[in-house]
Amino acid sequence: xxxxxxxxxxxxxxxxxxxxxxEVRAALDAATDIVGYIPYVRRIAPRPGLTLHESDNRVELxxxxxxxxxxxxxxxxxIVSSGDPGVFAMASALFEALENRPGTPDDIDIRILxxxxxxxxxxxxxxxxxxxxxxxxxxxxxxxxxSVIEHRLRMAARGGFAMAFYNPRSASRPHQFGQAxxxxxxxxxxxRLISFARDVTKPDQCxxxxxxAEATPEMADMRTVVIVGNADTRxxxxxxxxxxxx
Ligand code: SAH
Numbered sequence: 001x002x003x004x005x006x007x008x009x010x011x012x013x014x015x016x017x018x019x020x021x022x023e024v025r026a027a028l029d030a031a032t033d034i035v036g037y038i039p040y041v042r043r044i045a046p047r048p049g050l051t052l053h054e055s056d057n058r059v060e061l062x063x064x065x066x067x068x069x070x071x072x073x074x075x076x077x078x079i080v081s082s083g084d085p086g087v088f089a090m091a092s093a094l095f096e097a098l099e100n101r102p103g104t105p106d107d108i109d110i111r112i113l114x115x116x117x118x119x120x121x122x123x124x125x126x127x128x129x130x131x132x133x134x135x136x137x138x139x140x141x142x143x144x145x146x147s148v149i150e151h152r153l154r155m156a157a158r159g160g161f162a163m164a165f166y167n168p169r170s171a172s173r174p175h176q177f178g179q180a181x182x183x184x185x186x187x188x189x190x191x192r193l194i195s196f197a198r199d200v201t202k203p204d205q206c207x208x209x210x211x212x213a214e215a216t217p218e219m220a221d222m223r224t225v226v227i228v229g230n231a232d233t234r235x236x237x238x239x240x241x242x243x244x245x246x
Contacts, residue, residue, distance in 0.1 A: 004107040005032075007071040009091045011084040011115020012043055016201035019116050027078050027113060035067045036080035036090070044080065058142070060090060064097035071108045084117040088138045088166050118225040119164035122197035125207055127239030129195060129227045133161055134242075139180060140167035146176060153180055157187035162242055163228045168220040178217040184228060185212045193229040195240055196220055209240050 008027045013019035028034065034044050038054040046052060055063045063079065071077045081089035091112045098104060123130040135156050139149060156163050169177035184192070190213030198206040198221070208219060212228075220226050233242040 004109070005071040005074045006076050006109045006111070007067055007079070007094070008077070008111045008113060009079045009081065009085040009094055010113040011081050011086075011089075011117070012040060013116040014083055014118050014121035014201045015199065019121065019201060021113070021115065024113050024115060027111075028080075030076055031078040032075045033067075033070050033077045034080060035063055035070075035077060037063075040080045040082055060093035061097050061100075064090065064094040065101065067094070068097060068101065068104055068108065072104065081115070082118070083121075084115045085112055086114065087117045087136065118166065118197075118200060119227065121200045122164075122195070122207075122225045122227060125197060125200060125205070126195050126209065126227065127236070128241040129193075129229050129233055130162055130164065131242040132230060132232070132244055134163060134230075135159075135161045136164045136166065138166045139177065140170070141173065141176065149176075150179070150183060153183050154187055157184060160230055162230045162233060165220075165226040165228070167222060168224055168226045169217060170222050174217070177220055181212065181215055181217065188212060188228070188231070192231070193233050193235070193240060195227045195229075196224050197227065198224040200225065209235070 010024045010027050028044060031050060033051045033053060034041055035053045037057050041052050041054045044052060067077045067079050079090050079094065085091040119130065119136055137152055137156065141149060190211055192212045193209055194212055194215050195207065195209040196219045229242055233240060
């Protein structure tokens, strides 16, 4: 009989090695197997005793099932995500896979280790644009209809929230982000500040803050997290911040 192993879902943070938590670093050092989307697994240095399993982007459930299989065989498996694993990432996919898999030994020790998510890393680089109430919206319609995204955008704008957008614009859906900008201009007016933060904390980091009137869809891609301020968000020197009162 094999003893059940461990399954850890770990967030690697936005890119800078210094932003990987010591807890995640220790889990990576103790792993026998690391599973994840190709660019995230490539961030892990190979070493004897460690097997790296790279997989494609849209196979989250297969990846989770594979990780569960290996953990059930007694291995110490780490699934890696960028940023935080609970934010539009692998932690939920793992629990979905677990729910769909009767018979998985319940003595597998599952742990979710947080990481610094893109919007918080971006906000810190910009100043404090998320300093008051805010929400995060995934603009990808892979797993939900575009009509739901449009509705949530309008409601968040009407609710007075600052907003962070993940997966804003990809080659396979180049037009939707323009529609999102139109909705935001409609709800918030042209003067509202919008920041585009690309490759945050990586060597090619690029930050760009404009008004909604000036914003164009090409300012965002899949390496960008977009932050829209609330009605009080303003510039102070080269920083952008949102006051704590409203
Ligand atoms: N779990 C991740 C998000 C995965 S969704 C997290 O917590 O950060 C992928 C999206 O995250 C990208 O399309 C982009 O919008 C954002 N993102 C991730 N890393 C980023 C970085 N270093 N700079 C800017 N945006 C990033």
